[in-house]
Amino acid sequence: MRMIDPELLRTFLAFAEGGSLARAAEAVNRSPSAVTAQMQRLEAQVGEPLLAPAGRGRSLTPTGEEFVAHARRILDAHRDAWLSLKGARADGRVVLGSTQDFADTTLPALLRRFARSHPRVRLDLRIGRTKELTAAYEQGQIDILLAMRQTSSADELLILREAMIWLSSEHRMTSANTDLALAVLDPPCGFRTAAISTLEAINRPFRIAATSPSLSGLRAAVLSGIAITVRTDRFLGTGIVPAPRQLDLPALPIAEFSLRLRLNAEQVSVDLAALLADELPRLPTGA
Incomplete structure (x- = not known):
């Protein structure tokens, strides 16, 4: 054979x-x-x-x-x-930092797979915003970081590039004849910057209709129908759909996320990071 x-x-x-x-x-x-x-x-x-x-x-x-x-x-x-x-007898602790984009979509299945093969390993999850997670990672508090890419780094194992898209509630369409109502995260936020700069580049009138420090708050604002937002298709589902074409919205840039592994990390962290690096590009992003 x-x-x-x-x-x-x-x-x-x-x-x-x-x-x-x-x-x-x-x-x-x-x-x-x-x-x-x-x-x-x-x-x-x-x-x-x-x-x-x-x-x-x-x-x-x-x-x-x-x-x-x-x-x-x-x-x-x-x-x-x-x-x-490798994992049957392994023990130890892995601290994984991730933005909610991945925690709500692809991470659970991969972590379940890792837990089956490494039953004795303790997994600490830190879900949050890119800025705070990156600061904790650089201070040595996080072993593996999955977040929006800031700059190129020697410890990057994977770069994921995903299209930014305009998103709205499926139950209500914002009028194309009024200032575009936006829901955005509090700064700093790459999606917020992309939405505002793209609209300003074409002189499209807009207003900030809702802000939130978290994705759950952003989702609530969009679902209410008071505003549209910019994310990737990981944010789709449960009443959130691509914004209607009649709004004639401009094209958006590509979002970049990176998977980073702390230098001199323990073997269990290396194992989990390798699994994520191999599987994340293969898994669907949308809900």
């Missing part, structure tokens, strides 16, 4: 999720030529073409599309076995 190198599968999934060899190369931290060579090796092991020419790039063949699910299952089993062997 042929054995498939997990690294080849990771690169293949990076291509399937990114849609190009260049994005796959960035995701796995290899050159495009190295990624091409890996795909050729994988095709040789599978015995079928997985990628086909498509214009100037490549696309998945029907076999490649079918193989995506198999690759994910193989890597999931590989990851679970690796974590279980």
Whole structure:
């Protein structure tokens, strides 16, 4: 029976999720030529073409599309076995700091998976705003940080780029003929800055209709229908939808989040950070 190198599968999934060899190369931290060579090796092991020419790039063949699910299952089993062997006897404490964007969406499933493989490890969660979490991380109070990216850093394991979108209540539409009512977090906030600067750039009249220090307060303001806001699609669901097209809102920049691991962190922190780095790019963001 042929054995498939997990690294080849990771690169293949990076291509399937990114849609190009260049994005796959960035995701796995290899050159495009190295990624091409890996795909050729994988095709040789599978015995079928997985990628086909498509214009100037490549696309998945029907076999490649079918193989995506198999690759994910193989890597999931590989990851679970690796974590279980390393974590069964591990103990200690991990302090994870995260913004609520992730705590409300993808983190619970990943933490449940980590807890199964590391049953003796104590997990301390700190959910909050990027500024406060980053300060605590830099003071050595947090082992792993998942928050909005401030600057490039040598301890970054992963950078997630997600589109900012305008969001509103599904029950009420703000009129396009009045000053646009905004709900925003208290400063400093990258989403607040993006919303205001984007509107100012096109001279679109607006007013701050609601502010909050927390995402729960922001959600309440949007659900009430008094204002729209800017987040990523992680904020969708439970009555919050993309803002209606008739508002004719301008395009927004990309939000960047980073996963950072404290230098000289304990092995249990390294294990959890590795799981997050591998799985966060693969999981859906929306509710």
